[in-house]
Amino acid sequence: MPLDTSTYALSLLRLDGRRWNELRRIHAQISTQAAADGSAYLEMGNTKVICTVSGPSEGRRGQGQGGEGGKARIEVEVNLAGFAGVERKKRARGDRRIAELQHTLTQAYTSTLLTHLYPHSTILITLHILSLDGSLLAATLNAATLALIDAGIPMSNYLVACTAGSTSFEESDNADPLLDLNGQEEQELPFVTVGILGDGDKVSVLVMESRVQMSRLETMLVVAVDGCKRVREILDGVVREHGRNMVEGAVG
């Protein structure tokens, strides 16, 4: 059901009171799970994700055991908690949307991680989505990046992601781009999810599921790329903070 966003035009404030170029609060922690090789907890507004990484290790039996061609294989498991959404909903195991999410993460990290360093092994990324309020793909990518850094798996650069939307589908009227959409905005506005590798303009992941005029795409891309850079700074801060704590802990 479309929501009424007509108030945006009057106040230039979004439903949750943000301006167009404001990110939601990002809170992240590293090494939250003692049992995993690497783990992270990430909140982007009300979207909350826990990610654990195990490996590189010998693959599960009967599944071809590790990657072929002298490279590590990356497996991703996404678990959407029944209580994540507004209504309690049990998702079928073979949900294609989840399967697509897993495929996207697998593909994205296969080209980002230096998999050739671990031939015949498997890196398993497990994601638990505790709360869902938009920007799901972006949040899972960011959480997985942090967890992989915690697990000490070599990667060519940070892979960070962010969403951007537009207040209108049409070409004619002047629309504003929006950064980091929440669940309500995602329901009614066109948006893209962009994953950037490093601090340049190199797009690794680009997913858009809504119908929009192609002229809108450019502004949305630019805003999303800019948002990614800001997310990167925040995540970088989290990693450095964690590193500092570790060093101090070791000394003290």
Added chain:
Amino acid sequence: MASSILLPGDTIPPSALPHAKNPSKPLTLGPGLRHTPPLTITAHLAGPLHTDSKKNAIWVENNGGRYIPHPSDLIIATILSSHPESYTCSLSPYTPPTLLPHLSFESATKKTRPILLPGSLVYARIASTPSSTHLTSSSSSSSPETELECIHPSTGKADGLGPLKGGMVWDISLGFARELLKKGDGVAGIEGVKRFIGEGRGFECAVGRNGRVWVDAGSVGDTVRVGREIVEADGRRRGSEWGRGEMGFR
């Protein structure tokens, strides 16, 4: 000489048998034929009947889709993996993996064997297959897998076999590959290819019975041109039999 088209189950009339020049030579039945004593010969493949009176041989030409290894076939194989004694190679998606011993290259010893990465191409001969161990020329006749070799078994020379460097591989039908290899005496089927390509251009090529042609004409453009000419010649030869014919779907 193609005389008539046979369907599985057809019996060969005695008149169609070759008139042997040398009556003492026994009649040889080739692929697609089966002898039921005392005197009946029936076809079990579809295709034109071919006879050769010199060799006193008779066989059915069948342009089948799947390659089945036969000893002394020349093939182009892709290396899949390396093992202590041998490489595992693939001939086609539907053929089980085959073995290529490390030592069956020209002047290969334990220390000087060629190092081939997975994905490399080799031009090789089939030394033995599991079903035909009595024909084998290789040492390990009890192998349950098809074995390849890159040397002539008696002379130890490569004779043009070995790793293929550079170039490009094209897929052709099995029947066309057989035809290309038939007249060209011996290795590579280059004579056969030249009949279709025309003279005037220098290129290296190797034809594999498993339906693959390797071509290297120096430059990218020439290689593509030669390769496409071969593929198109194959398409023309198959003509209405395949491809152009409208397989109507209703």
Added chain:
Amino acid sequence: MPREAEPSLNEREFIHQALREQTRIDGRALDAFRELRLQFGDERGVVDVRLGKTRVIARISAEVVAPYPDRKFDGIFTITTEFSPMASPAFEVGRYTSDEIILSRILEKAIRRSSAIDTESLCIIAGLKCFFIRADVHIIDHDGGLVDASCIAVMTALQHFRRPDVSVEGENVTIYSLREREPVPLSMLHHPLCITFSYYDSGEIVLVDANRLEEQTREGEVIIAMNMHGEVCQISKFGGTPVDALVLLNCTNVALKKVQTITKFIQRQLEEDMRKRDVGGLMAELSAENER
């Protein structure tokens, strides 16, 4: 067990080298599609699409069912895909590969979510009866470009299909057979098509409509669904080597041109098929004279 042949090192190297010299192994230009052929079945809504050696068959069927309780005013439209092992040694019966998931998701996003079909027009009585339109996609031969070919197949079949006419009087629904009343076409809101771009050398070289060998050797792909009015319906770049944002924007421009040509081609083929079906024309149909 058959296993799909991985391209050899020679092939990989050669394809890359050739692309750097702007040559494709099948002699096409970098931005050229393979020959597209459409063949319609006797029945409405059956189409056989051939894109080079790739072959896809789509069939549309309709039945009357009760609508979903949370969508009382909408008909139901689903797309199912079927990968048969005869298309490629890479497919196995009963095993879902990521190829299959991606294909069905992309068709879903490009055609269903972008509301190419007006599902409200499929409603007969709100909450009680509606049409259930089903698109079955069968992959018959796989030589790359499955997403593009399947999308063309589904969109063409949907435009070719005619559903039975209905009339509603109070609670009574009459569904007319094909002989009683001329069946009616589905109401379409727009005609999206998918264009797949394959890139090499971090986006330096971009191809459209890669064949299987080119797909196996590429660094990544971008699938763009668009309609001829320049509306992008979905973009998917699932990882792969990162490319510059500008390259991606450029792809949408190329995609628009391709979509426009293919849409026109489909339109022409549909019209030609219409002429073939309507042999006698309107006059023959209206004539009351019997053949004696």
